Amino acid sequence: MxxxxxxxxxxxxxxxxxxxxxxxxxxxxxxxLDLTGTKIxxxxxECGACTVLLDGLPVMACITPALACQGRRxxxxxxxARGGELHPLQRAFVEQGAVQCxxxxxxxxxxxxxxxxxxxxxxxxxxxxAVSGNHCRCTGYVKILEALRRxxxxxxx
Numbered sequence: 001m002x003x004x005x006x007x008x009x010x011x012x013x014x015x016x017x018x019x020x021x022x023x024x025x026x027x028x029x030x031x032x033l034d035l036t037g038t039k040i041x042x043x044x045x046e047c048g049a050c051t052v053l054l055d056g057l058p059v060m061a062c063i064t065p066a067l068a069c070q071g072r073r074x075x076x077x078x079x080x081a082r083g084g085e086l087h088p089l090q091r092a093f094v095e096q097g098a099v100q101c102x103x104x105x106x107x108x109x110x111x112x113x114x115x116x117x118x119x120x121x122x123x124x125x126x127x128x129x130a131v132s133g134n135h136c137r138c139t140g141y142v143k144i145l146e147a148l149r150r151x152x153x154x155x156x157x
Contacts, residue, residue: 008069010035011079019066026050026061029076037077037106041135048134051107052076058111058133077106080113089116092151093144100138108134112148121152 003018010033017032029035029052038061041049045060052061053075080087086094089109099105108131115122115130122130127148136144 004067006066006070008066008071009073011075017066021065021067023066024062025052025054025059025064025066025069025074028066029061029074035076035078039103039106041103046135047104048107048111048131049104051110051134053110053113056114058114060133075110077109080109088151088154089113089147092147092154096143096147096150098139098143098147100136100143104134104136104138108136108144116148116151116155121156127152 001021003020005016006019006028007014007016009015010029015033017028019028019032026038026040029038030040038052039049040062041047043062045063048060050061051058053059053073054064054069055073080090087109089112093099093105093109111134112127112130115126124145127145131141131144131148
């Protein structure tokens with residue numbers, strides 16, 4: 001099938017790329033745009049490693065067709081740091097030791113970002129729900145939840 005032009009915004013920058021009709025967003029990000037922070041684990045939308053934000057909401061980039069993102073905003077882990085400073089969630093993950101092998105970390109952070117950016121103080125259930133679609137084999141989630149709590153506590157400070 002013929003490749004088509006896909007126009008979207010990635011990390012605040014307009015992007016145009018030729019993509020195959022069913023090419024996954026993860027492939028466009030990793031292979032075409034060289035944004036390798038988006039990981040591909042299962043390739044079936046089950047593990048959460050490929051999570052990115054599409055118009056502010058978490059999606060699995062491995063099962064989201066790139067052409068479905070036409071005219072939309074995509075944010076990857078590379079787009080979070082500003083002016084050389086890590087985003088508070090990124091910093092909390094590092095400081096709390098929530099980054100073990102690091103494979104799940106980008107998807108985990110992006111899944112938690114809407115909760116971090118939301119109003120009010122989310123309870124433990126909301127924090128667990130935010131990352132429930134992301135699998136981590138290394139941490140047992142203890143350090144991840146500690147990092148989320150820390151970032152939220154510092155946000156309120």
